[in-house]
Amino acid sequence: MESLRQILSPDFLLRNSVYTSVLVGFACPLVGIFLVLRRLVFMGVALPQIASTGIAIAFSVPMWLGLLAPEHAAHSEHLCAFAGSTIFSLGAILAMGLLERRGRGSPEGRLGTAYVVAAALSIIILSKNRYGEVGWLDLMKGEVITIDNFDLGLTGVTLALVVTVLGLFHKEILLVSFDRAMAVTLGKNIVLWDIVLYLLIGLTVSMAVLSVGPLIAFGFLLIPALISQLFARTMRQFAVAASLVGGVLSFAGFWMAYEYNLPVGPADVVLLGIVYLLAFAARKLTPAT
Amino acid sequence: MDTELIRIRDLAIGYGGQAILSGISLTIRRASFAAILGANGSGKTTLLKTLLGLQPPLAGEIKVAPVDHRAAVFGYVPQAIQLDPLYPLTGFDVALMGTYGRVRPGRLVPPSERAFTRDCLRATGADGFEHQRFSQLSGGQKQRVLISRALATRPDILVLDEPTAGVDAAATRGLLEFISQIHVAQSLTVLLVTHDLPLVRQHAQQIIWLHDGKVLHGTVAELFTPGRLAEIFETGLS
Numbered sequence: 001m002e003s004l005r006q007i008l009s010p011d012f013l014l015r016n017s018v019y020t021s022v023l024v025g026f027a028c029p030l031v032g033i034f035l036v037l038r039r040l041v042f043m044g045v046a047l048p049q050i051a052s053t054g055i056a057i058a059f060s061v062p063m064w065l066g067l068l069a070p071e072h073a074a075h076s077e078h079l080c081a082f083a084g085s086t087i088f089s090l091g092a093i094l095a096m097g098l099l100e101r102r103g104r105g106s107p108e109g110r111l112g113t114a115y116v117v118a119a120a121l122s123i124i125i126l127s128k129n130r131y132g133e134v135g136w137l138d139l140m141k142g143e144v145i146t147i148d149n150f151d152l153g154l155t156g157v158t159l160a161l162v163v164t165v166l167g168l169f170h171k172e173i174l175l176v177s178f179d180r181a182m183a184v185t186l187g188k189n190i191v192l193w194d195i196v197l198y199l200l201i202g203l204t205v206s207m208a209v210l211s212v213g214p215l216i217a218f219g220f221l222l223i224p225a226l227i228s229q230l231f232a233r234t235m236r237q238f239a240v241a242a243s244l245v246g247g248v249l250s251f252a253g254f255w256m257a258y259e260y261n262l263p264v265g266p267a268d269v270v271l272l273g274i275v276y277l278l279a280f281a282a283r284k285l286t287p288a289t
Numbered sequence: 290m291d292t293e294l295i296r297i298r299d300l301a302i303g304y305g306g307q308a309i310l311s312g313i314s315l316t317i318r319r320a321s322f323a324a325i326l327g328a329n330g331s332g333k334t335t336l337l338k339t340l341l342g343l344q345p346p347l348a349g350e351i352k353v354a355p356v357d358h359r360a361a362v363f364g365y366v367p368q369a370i371q372l373d374p375l376y377p378l379t380g381f382d383v384a385l386m387g388t389y390g391r392v393r394p395g396r397l398v399p400p401s402e403r404a405f406t407r408d409c410l411r412a413t414g415a416d417g418f419e420h421q422r423f424s425q426l427s428g429g430q431k432q433r434v435l436i437s438r439a440l441a442t443r444p445d446i447l448v449l450d451e452p453t454a455g456v457d458a459a460a461t462r463g464l465l466e467f468i469s470q471i472h473v474a475q476s477l478t479v480l481l482v483t484h485d486l487p488l489v490r491q492h493a494q495q496i497i498w499l500h501d502g503k504v505l506h507g508t509v510a511e512l513f514t515p516g517r518l519a520e521i522f523e524t525g526l527s
Contacts, residue, residue, distance in 0.1 A: 037375055168395040175389055178376050184343050185365045186390035186442065232377045233422055 003259045016147040018254050020155050021216070021264065024208045025250025027159040028220035029228070029242035030166055031204045034197060036225045038177055042108055043096065044221045046115040047205045048214035049122075051089040055210060056122040058084025060129040078151055078210075085206035093202045097194055151211065158207040162200050173197050174235060212265065219269035220246050227276050230283040249275060293354060294319045294361065294446065294478055295340070300349035302332060302339045308347050309335055315497060315506040319354075320476040322469070324489040327499030333482045336499065337450055340480070341365060356445045362390070364444025368451050369431035374424030380434045381419040384410050387441025402441075409437040413467065429460030436468070446478045447471075453485060461485075465492050 006012055035044045058081040092114060100107055147155075166173070176183045176193040183190050208217035224246035225238075232238035253268030260267075293316045301311035309332040317323050327333045338344045340351060341363055353361050364387070372383075387409070388402040410416040415433040418426055423434060432452050439447055449468065453461040469492050472479045483489060489496060489509070496512045498505040505512060512518075 037373070039373075039375070171386075171389055171392070171398070172394050175386055178378070179367065179372060179386070181338070181341065181343050181367055181371075182365055182386060182438075185341050185363045185448075188389070229375075229377070234377055234379055234382060238377045 004255055007255055007258060014258075016149065016152045017264070018251065020147050020152055020211050021250040021254050021268070022247055023155055023159050024212050024216065024246075025220055025224075025268075026243050026247035027163055028204060028208055028217065029224035029246040030163060030239055031197075031201050032221035032225040032246075033228070033238055033242050034173065034177060035201065035221060036229060041222060042111040042115075043093070043201075045218055046111040046118070047089050047093060047201070048209045048217040048221075049115050050092045050118045051085040051206045051209040051217075052214045053118040053122045053125075054084035054086070054088025054206070055081045056084075056125045057088075058082075060125050063129060078154070082154065082206065082210050085210045086203065089206040089209070090199060090202035093198045093205075094195070097198050101191075101194075147211065155207055155211045158203060162204050162207075165196070166200055169193070169196060216250075216265045216268050219272050220250065223269075223272040223276050224249070227272075227279045230279050245275070292318045294321075294356075295354075296352045297340075298350050298352075300339070300351060301347040302335050302344075303347050304335070304344075306347065310499065310502065310504060311348065313349070313504045315504070317478065317480065317495065320472075320478055321495050322472050322479045322493050323481070323495035323497060324493035325480065325482045325497045325499065326484065326486070326489050328484055331499040333484070333499055334450060336497075337448065337480075337482050341448060353446075361445040362442055364439030364442040364447045366432070366435045366439045366447070366449040366452055368454050369428060369435060370455060372423075372431075376424070378423045379420055380415060380423055380426065380430075380437075381406065381410065383423045383434050384415070384419070384437040384441055387438040390442055406437070406441050409440040410434070412440065412471070413437045427460075428455040429457065429464065432456060432460075432464055433467075436464075440471070444477065446480060448480045448482075450482045451484075452481070453483065453488065461488070468492070 007014075007018060009015075012018065032044065035041060062080060096107070096110065096114075099105065099110060172183075172188060172193050173196065175186070176188060176190045177197070180190055183193070205217055205221070208220065224242045227245050228238050228242035232241055249272055250268055253271045254264055256262065256271060257264040257267035295317040297313055297315050300313040301308045302313070303309040313336070325333050325336060335344070339346050355361065385398060385403065385406045388398055388406060392398050392402065407416065407419070410419050413433040413436050415430065415437050418430055418434070423431065426434065436447075436449075436452070439449075447468070452464060452468075456464065465488055468479060468481070471477055481489075481493065490513055493509060496505070496507060496509060498512060
């Protein structure tokens with residue numbers, strides 16, 4: 001309990017890491033539920049990897065061009081990485097959405113190829129950039145320890161924007177996802193609402209990957225939604241429960257990592273996996289209502 | 290012209306530039322009960338999707354006359370099987386979607402629209418399962434919820450795509466009786482897609498019969514004569 005007291009203390013050295021983890025834990029499942037409902041789970045795997053490729057390029061290109069000295073420009077570098085992550089994840093999700101609408105080829109095949117190529121490309125790029133390689137490897141492992149106030153603020157503002165837009169246009173996004181034909185007959189612009197949803201997913205993924213790495217981003221996008229789906233009877237229950245599960249488990253994962261000196265990202269994801277297994281077993285033992 | 294609600298001229302429908310049916314010209318009258326009839330794969334659903342604007346026509350035009358100086362509203366009832374059971378939605382949640390066309394983006398559905406949705410569920414006898422999960426309802430119960438949703442759009446034209454698919458005989462009779470009642474009570478134009486000949490004979494006034502790449506259009510009295518039926522099916526057999 002001493003470690004919990006330390007984490008909750010306002011003077012805790014890694015408090016920004018705790019806040020960031022919890023923000024990501026609360027926000028990611030809210031867009032993750034649409035990945036689950038629209039059966040785009042593979043996209044949830046591929047997008048964080050593609051976003052991290054964007055970060056790898058953002059880490060590398062300015063240094064190759066001699067535009068940025070890393071020790072003097074942490075905020076510029078962070079913004080640059082955010083731009084790389086956002087451009088890559090938004091570009092990828094919009095391209096995949098367009099191909100899905102055209103209905104040709106195998107979506108799983110495209111996502112699998114995008115995932116593996118993105119991972120390979122990141123390794124190639126960063127193998128030529130020693131400084132970037134170190135930062136990227138930390139990101140890959142989910143080492144949420146070096147988050148300053150600027151990073152925290154950027155994460156908070158971005159995720160708040162995502163949650164606000166999602167809350168405001170929830171009924172349009174739900175209708176277009178559930179019954180496209182009905183949406184058209186009601187005069188809804190399904191392309192517009194698809195783009196809004198994809199932008200929200202892309203923005204969340206890019207911010208989460210930049211803040212906590214692709215491993216945690218993927219874990220929190222999908223697993224809280226899958227846990228909540230086992231018990232939710234309404235969309236509101238689904239969204240609220242997924243967000244609460246994400247937020248609470250991100251804090252619990254951080255606490256566990258701090259207590260036992262584990263890397264935060266893997267600890268978070270393993271904890272999510274254990275809770276999912278327990279929830280699944282509990283659901284099986286509970287009579288259907 | 291006043292009685293015409295939908296006018297179709299030289300319409301060609303299909304996918305990827307390939308026409309399934311072409312040269313379709315017909316009209317659907319206001320407050321009529323019309324049925325699109327045909328075997329599986331005859332193009333019924335494609336015609337319906339084109340009418341609803343879900344896919345563009347390959348050629349020709351569809352004109353829908355305004356109602357009370359505004360665009361006519363379609364109340365669409367899809368096949369329940371098309372809706373993904375993964376969504377945790379209650380019967381009420383699904384029916385409430387019918388009101389979304391009147392609620393601006395970013396606004397909450399007002400209490401008056403929620404009350405109207407409950408009225409629609411009551412009218413179809415679906416109020417008993419408004420709190421149950423939609424995916425767990427029976428075929429007939431789902432259809433009642435989907436008809437409630439279509440009524441919640443305050444439609445001028447009620448469009449039903451195979452509403453009796455996967456529904457037992459008793460529920461089918463009940464559903465069609467109900468649709469006939471609201472057709473008469475609200476002077477609602479009904480467009481029903483089905484392959485069920487007896488149902489059409491009993492309830493519909495206008496028939497659009499898709500058969501062997503041809504479109505036959507007429508009243509029940511015109512098309513359902515023994516001679517005409519024999520002619521249609523002989524053509525098909527040859």
